[in-house]
Amino acid sequence: MAASLIxxxxxxxxxxxxxxxxxxxxxxxPTPSCCAILGPTGSGKTTLLHLLVGSLMKHHPSSxxxxxxxxxxxRYEPAPKEVLFPTVGLTLQDPYVQLSGIRETVHSExxxxxxLLGTEPSMIDAQVQKxxxxxxxxxxxxxxxxxxxGGETQRVALATVLVADPLLxxxxxxxxxxxxxxxxQLKSTxxxxxxxxxxxxxDTHIDFVLEVADRFVVLDKGTCILxxxxxxxxxxxxxxxxxxxxxxxxxxxxxxERRSPHTERVFKALGFT
Amino acid sequence: xxxYHLGPKSALTLLLTTCAFTLPWKIQLALLxxxxxxxxxxxxxxPISPKASxxxxxxxxxxxxxGAVIVFVNxxxxxxxxxTYEFGPIVLSTEGIVFGLQTAPRLLxxxxxxxxLFISTPIRSIIDRLQESGLPRTMVMxxxxxxxxxxxLPDRIERIFVAxxxxxxxxxxxxxxxxxxxxxxxxxxxxxxxxxxxERGTALELRGFLVSTLSVPPPARARTPHIxxxxxxxxxxxxxxxxxxxxxxx
Amino acid sequence: xxxxxQNLSFSYSTDRKILKDVSLTIAPGExxxxxxxxxxxxxxxxxxxxxxxxxxxxxxxxxxMDTRENSVASLARKICVTFQxxxxxxxxxxxxxxxxxxxxxxxxxxxxxxxQKALQLCGLEHHKTSHPYDLPPAERxxxxxxxxxxxxxxxxxxxxxxxxxxxxxxxxxxxxxxxLLAEGKGLLVVSHDLPFFFRYATxxxxxxxxxLSFSGHAEELMEREGxxxxxxxxxxxxxxxxxxxxxxxxxxxxxxxxxxxL
Numbered sequence: 019m020a021a022s023l024i025x026x027x028x029x030x031x032x033x034x035x036x037x038x039x040x041x042x043x044x045x046x047x048p049t050p051s052c053c054a055i056l057g058p059t060g061s062g063k064t065t066l067l068h069l070l071v072g073s074l075m076k077h078h079p080s081s082x083x084x085x086x087x088x089x090x091x092x093r094y095e096p097a098p099k100e101v102l103f104p105t106v107g108l109t110l111q112d113p114y115v116q117l118s119g120i121r122e123t124v125h126s127e128x129x130x131x132x133x134l135l136g137t138e139p140s141m142i143d144a145q146v147q148k149x150x151x152x153x154x155x156x157x158x159x160x161x162x163x164x165x166x167x168g169g170e171t172q173r174v175a176l177a178t179v180l181v182a183d184p185l186l187x188x189x190x191x192x193x194x195x196x197x198x199x200x201x202x203q204l205k206s207t208x209x210x211x212x213x214x215x216x217x218x219x220x221d222t223h224i225d226f227v228l229e230v231a232d233r234f235v236v237l238d239k240g241t242c243i244l245x246x247x248x249x250x251x252x253x254x255x256x257x258x259x260x261x262x263x264x265x266x267x268x269x270x271x272x273x274x275e276r277r278s279p280h281t282e283r284v285f286k287a288l289g290f291t
Numbered sequence: 292x293x294x295y296h297l298g299p300k301s302a303l304t305l306l307l308t309t310c311a312f313t314l315p316w317k318i319q320l321a322l323l324x325x326x327x328x329x330x331x332x333x334x335x336x337x338p339i340s341p342k343a344s345x346x347x348x349x350x351x352x353x354x355x356x357x358g359a360v361i362v363f364v365n366x367x368x369x370x371x372x373x374x375t376y377e378f379g380p381i382v383l384s385t386e387g388i389v390f391g392l393q394t395a396p397r398l399l400x401x402x403x404x405x406x407x408l409f410i411s412t413p414i415r416s417i418i419d420r421l422q423e424s425g426l427p428r429t430m431v432m433x434x435x436x437x438x439x440x441x442x443x444l445p446d447r448i449e450r451i452f453v454a455x456x457x458x459x460x461x462x463x464x465x466x467x468x469x470x471x472x473x474x475x476x477x478x479x480x481x482x483x484x485x486x487x488x489x490e491r492g493t494a495l496e497l498r499g500f501l502v503s504t505l506s507v508p509p510p511a512r513a514r515t516p517h518i519x520x521x522x523x524x525x526x527x528x529x530x531x532x533x534x535x536x537x538x539x540x541x
Numbered sequence: 542x543x544x545x546x547q548n549l550s551f552s553y554s555t556d557r558k559i560l561k562d563v564s565l566t567i568a569p570g571e572x573x574x575x576x577x578x579x580x581x582x583x584x585x586x587x588x589x590x591x592x593x594x595x596x597x598x599x600x601x602x603x604x605x606m607d608t609r610e611n612s613v614a615s616l617a618r619k620i621c622v623t624f625q626x627x628x629x630x631x632x633x634x635x636x637x638x639x640x641x642x643x644x645x646x647x648x649x650x651x652x653x654x655x656x657q658k659a660l661q662l663c664g665l666e667h668h669k670t671s672h673p674y675d676l677p678p679a680e681r682x683x684x685x686x687x688x689x690x691x692x693x694x695x696x697x698x699x700x701x702x703x704x705x706x707x708x709x710x711x712x713x714x715x716x717x718x719x720x721l722l723a724e725g726k727g728l729l730v731v732s733h734d735l736p737f738f739f740r741y742a743t744x745x746x747x748x749x750x751x752x753l754s755f756s757g758h759a760e761e762l763m764e765r766e767g768x769x770x771x772x773x774x775x776x777x778x779x780x781x782x783x784x785x786x787x788x789x790x791x792x793x794x795x796x797x798x799x800x801x802x803l
Contacts, residue, residue, distance in 0.1 A: 058707035059679040071497060101496055108497050111678070115490045119443075120435040134499035167579050178498055194705050197579050197733040199773035222679075222707035225736075225778070263708040266736060269779040273786070447629075454630035457591055458692055459617035459646035476632040479673075483628055486674055 021090035021105065021185035021216050023047040023070075028085035028096065030069060030240075032078060039065040040240045043085070047233065052212040054231035055220045058261055061237040063220040064111070067188045070218070071108040072098035090185055104135060107184030109175050111191045116175035117163045124166070125150070125159040128177045135182060149181040153207060169200025173207070180211075187211070188218045193226035205230055224255075224262055236261060298420070300335065300408050302523035307404030309527040311397045313534040319396040326403045327351055336411045343410040350406055358395040365391030432500060440488050447484060451476050543568040544590065544620070544696055544727065548599035551582075551589055559585050561751040562599070569695055569727045572718070574738050574759070576731075577748035578773045583731040584625065586748065587698045590729070591622045604695065618647050621692040625700040627681040631673045636665060636684060639673055643692035652691075659691035662720060664713045679710045686717060697721065698729040703737050711737065735759070736777035747772050 023046070030040040040062045047053045055063050068074035070087065075097050083096035090105060098106075110116050121127040125146055132142045150156045153173050158166065166174060172192060179187065193201050208230050211217060221227050227234070234251035236244040238261055244254055256268050310322055329336050330347055338344035363383070366375070371386030421431065455472060456462045462472055492500075544567040551560040559582040567573050577583050588594040589601055592608035601608040603619045621643065624630055633639035640659050644652030660666050663683045668676060673684060682705055689697050703714060718741050721728060732738055739745070739759035747755035747768055755768050762768065763780055776784070 058709045059677050073493060073497060101499075103497055103499050110490065110494055110497075112490070115487060116494045118436075118495055119439040119491065120432075131498045134495070169579065182499065191705075197773040198775040199578065201775075222705075225775070259708075261708060263711055263737075266778045270782045273782055450624075450629040451632050453593055453613075454624060455632070455642070455646075456613040457593065457617055457622050457630075458643035458688065459614050460642070461612070461614040461646075463612065464614070479632045479634060483631070483674055487628070 022049045022088070023186060023216055023218075024088040025070075026086050026088075028069070028087065029083065030065060030074075030097075031082040033080055034082060038240050040069070040237075043237075043240075043242050045235060045242070045245060047216055047218065049216050050212055050214055051233060052208065052217040052219065052231045053233040053235060054227035055218060055235045055237060056222070056224065056227065056262055057220075057237035058222060060239070061261070062240040063237060064190055065240075066237075067108055067190055067218065067220065069097045070186070070188060071103070071106045072101045073108075075099045076101065103179075104182035104184050106186045106188065107179035107182065108188040109179050109190065109192060111194065113168070113172040113175035113195060116178060117171065119164070122162060123160050124155065124163055124174050124177075127163050127174065128181050131178050131181050146181055149177050153177050153180070154203070167200075168195050169197070169203060172196060172200065172204065176204075176207070184215070186216045186218070190220050191222065192219060193221060193223070201226055222262070224264065224267065299517040299519035299523065300412060302520040302527075304404045304408045306523040306527045306530075307407075308401050309530050311400040311404075313530040316393045316396050319400055320392075323396050323400050323403065326400065326407065329407060330410065336407055338410045339413055347406065347410050350402075354399045354402065358399060361395040361398070362388055362391035365394065432495070436488060436491060436495075439491075440484055444480075444484065447480060448473065448476070451480065542604050542695075544604075544729075545602040546590075546599075547602070549589065549596050549601060550598045551585060551594060552597050558597075558751050560589070560748075563748075563751075563753055564599075565746060565753070565756065567696065567727050567729060570722065570725045571743045572722060572728045572730070572741050574730050574732065574735075574742035574745045575748060576733060576735060576745060576772050576774055578771070579733075581748050582751060583748055584700050587622050587624075587700055587729070587731060590696075590698055591620045592616045593622070614646075617643070617692065617694065619694055620696040620698065621689045621694040622698045623685050623689040623700060623702070625704070627678070627685050630685055630688070631681065634672065635669070636660070636671050636673055636676070637669045639684060640665075640687050640691045643688060647692060647694075649693055655693055656691045659687045662690060662717055663687035679706050682706060683710055683713060686714070690717065690721065694726075696727040696729065698731075700731045701734075702730060703732060703734045715741075733773055735762075735774045739763070739777065 025043060025045045028040055028043045029038055031038045043062075043066070045053070055066060057063055065074065069083070070089070075081065075083065076099055085097075086093055086095045087097050088094070089098070089102065117127055118130060121130055128149060129142050129146045132145060133139075137145070147156070147159075150159055153176065155170070155173055155177055158170060158174070163171070163174065172195060176189070176192070192204060196204065205226065208217065208219070212230070212232075217230075219227055219231060228248075232248060234244065234246060234248065235242060236251075236258060243261075244251065244258075246254070252271070255264050255271060258264050259268070307322070307326065311319060314322070330338055330344070338347055366383035366387035367381065369384055369387030369390055371384035373385035374382060375385045375388055376383040421434070452462050452469070452472060455476075460472060461468055463469070546563060546565050549560055549563045550558060552558040563586070565573075575583050575586065585594060589596060589608070590603070592601075592611060592613045595609050603616055606616060606619065608616060631639055633642060637656060637660070641652050641656035644655040649655055657666075660669060663686055665680065665683055665687055668680065668684075673681060676684060682702070686699065686702055689699065703711060706714060718728065722741070728741075730738060730742075735745075742759050745755070745757065745759050745762050746753050747762070749768070749771060754771075755762055755765060763776055769776070
């Protein structure tokens with residue numbers, strides 16, 4: 019089951035006098051689907067994710083927020099003040115930090131999540147195995163977490179959250195640390211996942227999310243400057259040069275303007291559907 | 292009421308510490324030699340990792356130096372009637388040396404007895420035992436995170452040394468330059484490690500740590516004490532009793 | 542004057558060789574891009590260049606200085622290696638102290654103005670007195686790059702310098718690269734970001750199973766599909782688009798169906 023997400027006029031300041039990290043942000047994400055939150059460093063992407071999961075309001079009680087967030091038909095005004103895990107799961111930008119470092123094997127690292135949630139001990143093993151299998155990590159079950167490659171660490175980090183079956187999954191720049199091979203693997207995992215979960219993925223680049231997301235939001239200094247479907251996003255791409263690395267894509271879009279008979283198929287092959 | 296039982300290794304540490312306070316220094320010195328050999332001859336006390344055994348070997352050298360320094364400094368500083376050695380301004384008194392010889396084995400015996408426990412036991416299992424004894428899960432997690440912090444610190448220091456060297460700092464030139472570099476990086480290093488620990492803590496919180504009120508510590512396993520534990524504890528008690536008797540004798 | 546890597550082999554232990562018989566040269570003014578899968582030994586290769594690791598066999602000469610006979614600190618005058626993770630190398634209490642560390646240790650004349658110039662080049666001037674850990678991750682990465690620039694070494698080597706940078710910092714990085722090349726520095730970059738670096742690289746080498754499976758120009762590499770796939774590399778979007786179009790045209794000519802896969 020996937021959770022619906024409706025954000026209305028959300029404004030957030032870390033403290034009085036600082037510029038808002040998010041201003042008047044609204045977003046409705048249908049279920050199940052995948053939404054990409056794009057923008058350069060400091061545009062408010064991470065702030066948004068931490069607001070949604072509840073950790074931000076919890077740890078910054080002096081922060082100022084307005085608006086409302088509705089997750090899975092529960093309304094929070096302005097935002098949740100307690101961590102909503104396992105309803106909402108969040109993977110951090112640095113997968114090495116996501117892993118606790120206090121467990122000896124991948125299996126027990128993933129099981130830690132369920133132990134923390136107080137899951138019935140006899141249920142834990144089966145649930146962990148199922149998650150590891152789904153993410154293609156079963157072979158790594160007995161490896162030490164600190165001996166994994168970057169791509170493997172990223173997927174184990176995802177497993178530590180997915181094992182609790184979150185209804186809304188937030189991922190902070192999951193593609194950043196990965197080479198292309200590992201990215202491709204993660205992409206196929208996420209395409210599968212978005213069939214049953216609501217996904218929010220942030221990125222500073224567009225290549226990765228273009229092949230995964232259905233909806234695109236572009237943030238600039240806390241303000242939403244674009245929130246649209248993939249087709250509209252592509253149409254606006256040439257104007258986003260100062261926020262996202264789109265130079266290459268701009269050239270690709272010029273090809274489209276030529277309207278040769280097969281360009282649409284080229285775009286499909288490139289992930290523009 | 293606690294269910295905690297002392298393990299044989301902890302009991303041995305206790306016994307050796309008791310010896311350090313109750314037995315004459317010559318016996319302590321003999322005992323010290325035995326203790327140094329223990330990790331090589333007693334399987335339960337074998338170092339758990341190559342790193343642990345390196346630490347142990349390093350500590351042997353370090354303790355030799357430390358012992359010599361203690362004896363020398365005591366000889367130098369404690370004035371006495373009898374002079375064992377004289378060379379220019381360096382005058383070593385016999386009383387000082389004897390006092391040094393009484394102090395050094397005691398200090399080293401205690402150090403080695405604790406080290407013996409730590410090189411042969413994964414710290415995690417010590418913490419597991421603490422949890423079994425009824426320590427709250429939250430405390431255990433905090434301890435484990437702190438442990439991770441301490442465990443990774445030497446690696447971090449080494450990596451920053453390498454980075455400093457790569458930018459022209461003569462780190463390997465002498466022990467002094469290493470020490471100087473260590474002093475300058477220590478506070479920023481602690482800061483960065485701390486900020487990472489905070490992030491790690493956040494990640495754990497996002498995985499349900501402190502979120503659920505359902506979590507309960509696992510039931511404590513009933514344990515019967517190991518025979519070695521009983522023996523070590525009894526010998527410790529006997530030694531203390533003997534010492535008290537000697538002290539009470541008119 | 543150049544970096545000469547001659548029949549270099551390296552292994553941490555006897556059972557697995559990380560590098561096998563690698564030879565190459567890099568001259569000042571060149572940009573060498575080193576690519577390959579994660580964990581293939583690219584980072585180890587950089588550590589062999591400035592003597593942090595010593596060759597198991599073969600040798601590395603930096604402008605004639607053998608890395609086996611010279612200390613890392615003395616080689617640092619010639620070559621500055623920057624690692625992937627900023628947390629492994631940032632240690633000073635302020636951004637300025639961090640950047641001026643290398644020129645001061647290397648006894649460059651007027652280290653302050655060198656550091657100032659490096660900060661300017663990397664767009665970090667306004668952070669001069671900030672604590673490095675108050676900087677967002679992407680700017681911390683730029684800080685490590687500024688620190689390397691300030692070393693004023695003839696050769697600068699970077700491990701994944703573009704990772705985690707958004708377009709703002711990427712533009713700055715482009716600026717840094719072109720300035721350094723114009724100054725005649727020799728650049729070595731380890732990365733899997735072919736779409737970003739292929740424009741600047743005068744040469745690309747692919748590290749595969751410990752040896753160089755390719756050495757040549759980026760344009761040539763982009764024709765070698767097998768190598769690209771094995772090295773976990775992605776083509777720039779425009780190149781991909783053009784490939785697809787030409788493949789479609791070819792199929793159209795021979796009258797095949799329209800299905801084209803990447």
